[in-house]
Amino acid sequence: MTIFPWQKKKEFFKPEEMQSIIDAIRLSERRTSGEVRVFVESRCRYVDAIDRAAEIFFRLEMERTDDRNAVLVYVAMKDRQLAVFGDENIHKKVGNEYWNNTVNKILSSFNRENYAMGLRQCVLDIGEALHYYFPYDNDTDKNELPDDIVFGR
Numbered sequence: 001m002t003i004f005p006w007q008k009k010k011e012f013f014k015p016e017e018m019q020s021i022i023d024a025i026r027l028s029e030r031r032t033s034g035e036v037r038v039f040v041e042s043r044c045r046y047v048d049a050i051d052r053a054a055e056i057f058f059r060l061e062m063e064r065t066d067d068r069n070a071v072l073v074y075v076a077m078k079d080r081q082l083a084v085f086g087d088e089n090i091h092k093k094v095g096n097e098y099w100n101n102t103v104n105k106i107l108s109s110f111n112r113e114n115y116a117m118g119l120r121q122c123v124l125d126i127g128e129a130l131h132y133y134f135p136y137d138n139d140t141d142k143n144e145l146p147d148d149i150v151f152g153r
Contacts, residue, residue, distance in 0.1 A: 012040055012077050017116030018149060024120040025147045028127020033134045034090060035070040035145040036123050037062060041152030044076035052076070053083035056152070063087055065144045069134050071126050073106075073119065082106055084126070093133040102126065 013021070025036050039056050046052040053074035057063065062070040068089040075082045084099050084106075091099075102122060109118025 012151075013116050013149075020116055021119050021123065021149055022147055024123040024127070028123055028130065029143060029147065031136050032127060032130035033067050033069065033136060033141045034127075034130030035062065035065050035143075036073070036126055036130070037070070037145055037150060038073045038075070038119060038123065039150045039152060040075045040077060042076065042078045043153070044079045044081045049074060049076060049081040049083040050085060052081075053085040056150075057085045057087075060145075060150065062145060067134055069130060070145060071130070073122055073126070075115075075119070077115070080110070082110070084122070090130065090133065094129055098129065 021038060025038065028034075028036055037060060039053075039060070044052050046055075053072055056074060057070075057072045060072070062072060065087065068087045071084065071086045071090060073082070073084050082103060084102050086094065086099065102125060105125065106118045106122045109115070109121065
C-alpha cells in the first residue's frame with residue numbers, strides 16, 4: 001500500500017524480504033489483539049523521526065483500534081532514521097525504555113545492513129510484548145489494520 005498512489009513505489013526490499021516482514025506481522029498478530037504496521041520511506045523531513053512516526057500513525061488511523069494497542073515501526077532509509085510509536089495502552093504497559101531498547105536492537109541490524117532482518121525481528125519482538133499484555137482472544141479479536149508494508153515518498 002502507498003499513501004500517495006501516484007508516486008512510484010521505491011524498491012527498498014527484495015520480494016522475499018518484503019514477504020518475510022509481512023509474515024512476521026501476521027505471525028505476531030496471531031497471538032495478540034494488538035496491531036503492528038511498518039512504514040518505510042526514503043527521507044524524513046522532520047528533525048525527530050518520532051514526530052514523523054506520530055504523524056504517520058494518526059494518518060493511518062492506527063489510534064482507532066479497539067484496545068488502543070497498535071504499534072508503528074517507522075523507517076527513513078536514506079536518512080537512516082527510525083522510530084517506534086505505540087498507542088496509549090501499549091505505551092502505558094511498556095514505557096519509553098522498551099521503545100528505546102527496540103530501536104537500539106533494530107539499529108544493530110541496520111548497522112550491518114540487514115534491514116529486512118532487523119525489521120522482521122523488531123516486529124516479532126513487538127509481537128511478544130503485545131502478546132504478553134494483550135493476549136489473543138478467539139471470541140473478540142479481529143485483524144483491525146492491514147498487514148502490508150506501507151511505503152511513503
